[in-house]
């Protein structure tokens with residue numbers, strides 16, 4: 368895929384495990400390389416080898432094994448700095464750098480801002496490269512869905528998703544799982560006559576039928592077709608049987624509905 372925004376961040380996909388993506392990031396100006404959420408080491412190492420790239424940083428969004436499983440061998444081989452949420456350092460086998468909400472992080476000349484998004488897990492963070500229009504959000508936001516609410520409240524999930532929805536529309540969403548097709552089917556089941564959902568579901572179906580990934584998406588597309596970002600809309604409240612309910616209650620009902628789907 369390569370390319371990127373004005374800041375010169377190149378992004379490469381590495382499919383790992385069953386349906387995860389790790390992301391290789393390279394600052395083209397300095398040659399600095401990072402991997403985001405390496406749940407498995409071997410495919411990441413193969414992707415580095417194929418490009419002749421070293422590895423300088425390991426960026427982690429949260430402590431789940433499918434996101435950190437590959438860290439020890441990559442750290443041992445490359446001496447890469449392991450960077451993740453300070454709040455979860457104890458659950459991640461130790462970090463070289465612990466980050467908090469609002470912290471700035473640099474990959475060479477590419478600048479990222481850290482967003483704390485407690486909900487899926489207490490410590491979950493995302494990396495937003497504003498100049499490069501790229502968001503690495505782990506399991507906080509999926510295309511047409513979001514991660515399960517394991518350690519937070521519906522109010523926290525709502526607040527986290529509001530922050531992501533407020534990012535510039537052109538921001539590319541590099542989430543950690545290829546769940547879009549299942550999410551599209553679920554959303555269509557709730558709002559079968561929604562034209563934006565119908566169009567996106569058709570697009571997603573066509574991509575998957577050709578064996579192509581759906582990730583990255585874009586924030587503007589998510590605002591239009593991710594029901595978790597549309598909880599203020601009356602038709603979404605009605606679809607979960609809560610007409611007139613507040614957005615936090617709708618968020619809770621949507622999440623519970625998806626958990627049963």
Ligand code: ZN
Nearest residue numbers: 429431487506
């Ligand atoms: Zn997770």
Ligand code: FE
Nearest residue numbers: 431433506543
């Ligand atoms: Fe995950």
